[in-house]
Amino acid sequence: MNILVPVRKVPDTTAKIAFTPDGKSFDANGVQFVMNPTDEWYALVRAIELKESLGGKITLINVGDADNDQIIRKGLAIGGDDAVRIEGDARDAHFCAKAISAYAKDNAFDLIITGKEAIDDNGFQLASMISEYMDWPLISQATRLDVEGDIFHLSREIEGGHEDIEVSKPLVVSASKGMAEQRIPNMRGIMMARSKPLNVIQAEDASVASEVAKYALPPEKGDVKLIDADNIDELITLLKNEAKAI
Amino acid sequence: MNVLVYLDSADGRVKKPVYEAISYAKKLAQSAGGQVHGLVLGASDEADLKSLGKYGLDVAHHVDDARFSSFDSRAYSMAIGRFIEANPCAHVVFSFNHRGMALAPRVAARLDLTYVPGAMALPAEDGTVVRGVNSGKAFAHVKANKSGMVLAVMSNAAGLLDESAEASLASFDPGLSDDAFLVKVVKVEKMEGTIPLTEADRVVSAGRGLKGPENWGMIEELADTLSAATACSRPVSDVGWRPHHEHVGQTGITVRPNLYFAIGISGAIQHLAGVNQSRTIVVINTDPEAPFFKAADYGIVGDAFDVVPKLNAALRTHFAA
């Protein structure tokens, strides 16, 4: 089973979000970057578990500049076999998906699995666009992925429940919570990661479908109104008349 | 210039979040003197489809084909592509729900249009569309480089229209062969009698402050009184007190209800990231220094085991009046 795992570099979950004065770019000053949690915890770990039971190879793929190598090496330390980095700006999902699928088409993969969403982009879009460019089926927000011969068995979230699914390979999956548990890389993994191949390639098609004209921060939240625990009726009145929420 | 809306449906009825997408599409089409076409794949109900005229739908096209009963984004994307070939539309609108999230990016890639996930408003005068990024901590004003857009819209993005019109009906056959359908849904499990978190107008959420799963009875009762969905913090679902699909936050589900109750949740930055777009936030916590109070509209410093039953009783009285 050969598996391709797209991984993305995102600001750490505790990072203070700020933008350059012209509002056009993210201000990375003092920000720690990590591997996108749903890529790491759910997609990559499940890929490793499948490889452990079925054999095969895991290739990590990333779009970005050399600053991304740190999170790629972490993915190799957790259990990826080799990695490819496509030089470019990862902000536009069309560009990323096109570049990743161009690579995937030239190499024989049975499965492409990534996290359901990037915590900086929140677009839920990469896996889906890749699946269209590959002309493969997609199971998104999957909470389970098992393999039996050429058949994948999955569960995915739907509004108010879940569905169980069967589909033959090849397949694109976006992974949600429930699929796997986080793994911490060990010393041996970290040592081995240093010598695993990380190839840098160029994208053939550099066009982007969208740009961000401007980023903005939300308005500051006003002060909380504290209500005495013995005066619940005041809360009811506020919720009714002021917030109009009940 | 016409606009297409994908009419996501379950059990033959169009889902509620789609109403917003229809009104959004109508406002988009109106500004360019066009019509709103809707496409429903699989079972549908004529009266239900006609009634969507209320929200601005001009024509509902139904594809009566049982093969669409399993959601297969590839086959769905092909069908939408075929529809657009036969009925050119400048933009395609989805609701930003599970199927919309899976399908809209495919359609954007297929038709080579700009995709805007989670659109929060109609395009501004300069043509940009605002959406939330960085888990609710920022907004991006997106500029399209393509001639048309695929927009997956959030609730309250345009506001619901209320017109006294009926949609007209048409049928459509995308002419897909059997090998277009690759995904087989073998089982569907729905939790009966509960409100799906992603569609809920009100959410009652609880954290580690509740001490154990046996104490969730009062949370469920409060949710019941409020017709709310229940949710929880990450550690609560990690240890199995509550199911994973209730986990809200940066690594769980993002919610944007009108009213969010946070009970015994400290308000860690990763939790807030998933709930900070709620319209009104109420926090109940024993610790006056809990960070959640800084993100709240209303707060009660107190013990959940004392406050929640009292609150539930007061709300019952309120709703009964």
Ligand SMILES: Cc1cc2nc3c(=O)[nH]c(=O)nc-3n(C[C@H](O)[C@H](O)[C@H](O)COP(=O)(O)OP(=O)(O)OC[C@H]3O[C@@H](n4cnc5c(N)ncnc54)[C@H](O)[C@@H]3O)c2cc1C
């Ligand atoms: C990368 C990463 C991603 C994460 N993603 C998420 C996420 O998506 N969602 C998420 O929720 N967390 C997430 N977390 C975890 C987060 O940092 C917090 O640890 C978590 O939200 C805390 O959960 P809690 O508030 O239930 O528990 P605690 O922090 O333990 O807080 C319990 C609260 O209950 C209060 N309390 C105690 N007893 C009572 C009582 N009787 N009545 C009322 N109040 C009481 C306490 O004062 C306290 O404020 C993430 C962490 C990391 C590192």
